[in-house]
Amino acid sequence: MNYFTTEAEAKVIETARRVAQEVFKPLRAKYDDAEEYCPQATQAMAKAGIFGLWLPKEYGGAGLGITALSLAFEELSKVCIGLSLPAGTSALGGMPMFFWGMPEQRAKWAPDLASGKKLWAFALSEAQAGSDATAIKTTAKLDGDYYILNGSKHYISTGGEADFYTVAVSTNPERGARGISLIVVEKGTPGFTFGKKERKMGLRTNPTYDLIFRDCRVPAANLIGGEGKGLLIVQELFDYSRPGIAAQAIGLAQGALDETVKFLKIRRQFDQPVIAFQSIGHELADLTAQVEAGRALVYKITSEMDKNFIAASTAAIASNTTVHDELKKLKGPRWTKYSAAAKLFCSDTAMKVADRCINLCGGIAYTRDFPLEKYARDAKVTQIYEGTNHIQKNEIMSALIKEG
Ligand SMILES: Cc1cc2nc3c(=O)[nH]c(=O)nc-3n(C[C@H](O)[C@H](O)[C@H](O)COP(=O)(O)OP(=O)(O)OC[C@H]3O[C@@H](n4cnc5c(N)ncnc54)[C@H](O)[C@@H]3O)c2cc1C
Known part of the structure; x- marks a missing residue:
């Protein structure tokens, strides 16, 4: 359908x-x-x-x-x-x-x-600042028309390949979370280099790198949204981006299911296709129902989001303002609870589906001749990046407390 x-x-x-x-x-x-x-x-x-x-x-x-x-x-x-x-x-x-x-x-x-x-990438995480983004230590000090960046970023996807990096920095360490800002750094800027490339369980077709900044001079005109606005921007960003991770997770789960169904129709044991065993078919039915539920959740959220997002984008271009300001005028809902719920549910579903599909297919699924072991390795990251699922639960819990 x-x-x-x-x-x-x-x-x-x-x-x-x-x-x-x-x-x-x-x-x-x-x-x-x-x-x-x-x-x-x-x-x-x-x-x-x-x-x-x-x-x-x-x-x-x-x-x-x-x-x-x-x-x-x-x-x-x-x-x-x-x-x-x-x-x-x-x-x-x-x-x-x-x-x-x-x-x-x-x-x-x-x-x-x-x-x-x-290509663009997003650099928030640091070695000591993962779930707690307020702990970032990379600094950016204003010097005339430039910021001078010092510090490093950890686990940055598309690292090395991206041309622009939106980097979270502290422009005012005394102000803690309120001193965090976002600045765009172009690859090739003197003082900006790449450090360790991670060797990973999954997501191996995308490079994950450390970014290193040593007295890196970045034009002050590359600051986004003003000094101290970094965490507010990141919160709004994740509201809009987490459904994308949920969509990745649902796609992965569907891909794993498709491969499984195809194989189980052909694989015969006890003189019949394995898919004809009712216990196998029922498990496929349960997994399919969960994928459909996740898909419905993702697209319900994004289609509601798009009403204001597209209107605000059009208005910002027409009136030379920021999209954020136009979104504020439209007084739409905060998406945090829903986006977190979508990422939580869909990434857990992806992990569960990939794992169960391996069981359903048997030994071949444990080999690298068949794609299921890769699906299982790749699914894991959807439960980790853009906030672990503990953090998604914290977001949902905070919304419930506020609503109550
Ligand atoms: C492959 C990969 C790609 C990534 N890409 C990017 C990227 O492009 N840009 C970027 O900025 N980051 C990226 N990350 C980093 C990712 O966002 C972090 O790994 C993630 O936010 C978790 O941080 P951490 O690994 O430091 O774990 P930690 O924060 O140290 O967490 C350790 C454990 O403690 C739990 N925990 C922590 N705080 C709480 C709490 N308050 N309540 C309950 N449990 C808690 C966590 O859920 C986890 O189980 C990537 C990570 C990976 C693995």
Whole structure:
């Protein structure tokens, strides 16, 4: 069943499916084994217009909002989350600029973001600041028209490959959480280098790097949203980005289920296809129901979100204001509880589905000749990045306490 009947959304699904099946599928095992970045996959997404789905037409995007982006993530993640991730980190890294950036910052950066010509990444985490983002130690000191950055970032997706990094820094350490700001740093800026590349359990087709800043001079014009606004921006960012992780997770779960059903129809034991055993079929039915529930949750949230998001984007361009200011005028709801619930439910579902599919298929699923072990390794990260699921529960709990 297709929940999304607009012609444009159906086309997004079809396009992303073609990229996933024709480009990602033949490459995923090779790049997973080599633990390397795959430029062909990124180029195919750029050519298909995936980077700009959520951005307005004025910047070369499709103007279709968060739903279209999530639909694309779902289709691509049915085959490989890691190969799709440059589009994910570009949205995550670019959203602060798009939501809070001044019109001239949008005009400067959004067109190349929309075309996929320039890749973006988002750098919040540090070695001692994971779940607790308020503990960041990277500093940015104003010196004339420049900020001077010192410190390092940890576990940064699309590290080394991205052209622009939206980096959380402390511009006023005395003010603690209220002294955190976001600044865009371009690859190649003197004083900005890459440190350790992680060797990972999964998500091996996307590079995860440390970023190192040593007396790195960044134009003050690259500050996003003003000094001290960093954590507010990150909170709003995650409200809009976490459904994208949920969509990745649902795509992965669906991909694992599809491979499983296909195999169990062919695999015969005791003179019958394994799928004909009722205990096996019932388990597939339970897993399918959970995936459908997750999918409904994701797209209900994104379609509600898009009403104000698309209106605010249009208004910001027409009246030369920020998207954030236009969103505030529209007085829409805060999405924190719903986005956290979607990420929590869908990532737990992905992990459960990948694990159970291995049991359902038996020995072959434990080998690298079959994609299920990769699905299980990749699923884990959806429970960790953009906040672990403990943190999602904390978000939901805080909302419940406020509401009560
Ligand atoms: C492959 C990969 C890619 C990543 N990509 C990026 C990226 O692009 N950009 C970026 O900025 N970061 C990125 N991260 C970092 C990621 O967001 C963090 O790993 C995550 O937020 C958790 O932080 P941590 O690993 O330091 O764990 P910790 O915060 O040290 O947590 C350890 C444990 O304590 C629990 N915990 C911590 N605080 C609480 C609490 N208050 N209540 C209950 N439990 C709690 C956690 O849930 C976890 O179980 C990436 C991580 C990975 C693994």
